[in-house]
Amino acid sequence: MTKAAEDDERSLATRIAADIRGMLISGEFAAAEKLSEQQMASRFGISRNTLREVFRLLTSQGLLDYIPNRGVFVAAPGEAAVVDIYRARRIIQKGAVEAASRDHPAIARMRATVAEAEAARAEGDWRRVGTTNMEFHRAMVDLCDSPRLAAAFDLLLAELRLVFGQLEDTSQLHEPYIALNAALTELLERGALSRAVSELDAYLVKSQHSVLAALRRRG
């Protein structure tokens, strides 16, 4: 047995929250599905009290909807949510890039995720392509060295991944962006900030459109 699956310092609630979070992002729950406290508690082998803590956690992350006296439901981000997420993304990511210095360590991480995405594409592992794409943008936000802004961005990405989880085939949603990620990274490495910002803006507009189109296709 490897070093993985160790003691796991985190509390039970935190651990289960991470599990459910992963399931949500993988689309293992239907959108807007109700999550009963009793069912979920017994399914994960924890008490109802602990499960409620888990629900509060995930609700504050925007992955669950909580309606008083009615229960907890899987968040079902629709077109309006996608538009809003991209609106916020444009502001945050452009602001982060504008603050970037040419030798910021996050640029190297961006470069690394591009390489990994290319490797994943070669293997046809589209799930990993999507994950590394998220990491690419996450690294981009780190350019501005603001943990709080990065945390806010994490929430946006998590919600976006929830949208992806509801779609059947996400391969077309990520493939075109591998090359664009590479181009963006190069601009940053050359210190061409304003050029990078305008490219990023076009990038996000295009990405938003393809996500919206996929969402409509699904109905």
Place this chain on the structure above:
Amino acid sequence: MTKAAEDDERSLATRIAADIRGMLISGEFAAAEKLSEQQMASRFGISRNTLREVFRLLTSQGLLDYIPNRGVFVAAPGEAAVVDIYRARRIIQKGAVEAASRDHPAIARMRATVAEAEAARAEGDWRRVGTTNMEFHRAMVDLCDSPRLAAAFDLLLAELRLVFGQLEDTSQLHEPYIALNAALTELLERGALSRAVSELDAYLVKSQHSVLAALRRRG
């Protein structure tokens, strides 16, 4: 008895969370003070389980620090936190202003908060000056019509108010900005976006410096 203190739809946990939140912002707890579960539960007349839900709520809002197996502590934002908060503010607020249209309804709300701040200053009610100042910036972020960005910004403001709560005299921290708020509003009403953006940037830099100075003065 007035209509106030009604049924209060919200759950007990939510209500107590709002109470404690208000206390935190008013500086009724010392920075980094430990909040014992038993003490707080009996103090507010709720069970320990419910209190833990409250703590999770406030922790996710950045007002409390949670250390596993150690307990919950009042967040103590230092200089690094202030710098980070303003870094994020600059990006979010500038992005919001850039997206503003001349007739956006939020501009009227900004104008209204300026008037209220002037009234509060006339009465020497510095607490209300601070609150309306927060509302001013909150309205500014609404210019970009993104609930998610606004939610992220709310977290930043809440944490900043926590900083203010730790200071003794905040009157000097808000007074100079009433006039600046008025000037900014006018620029937006005239549709002078780029001018407004650069003014805002200088505004935030200045504000950050005065907050940092006050923080150092307190030691």
Place this chain on the structure above:
DNA sequence: CGGGTTGGATTGTTCAACAATCTTAATTGT
């Protein structure tokens, strides 16, 4: 067929208990 009623199910909250972990103070060895 529509509107109120009732019963059952689910959530909201509390309590008491025990396990796991941290803190503090006493204890021990040098």
Place this chain on the structure above:
DNA sequence: ACAATTAAGATTGTTGAACAATCCAACCCG
């Protein structure tokens, strides 16, 4: 005396059961 160790006490982590409050759906009655 001093450092490390151990033991005791307090606090957090988690559970199970219980009951109140609320919601939901089937039922009854006009």
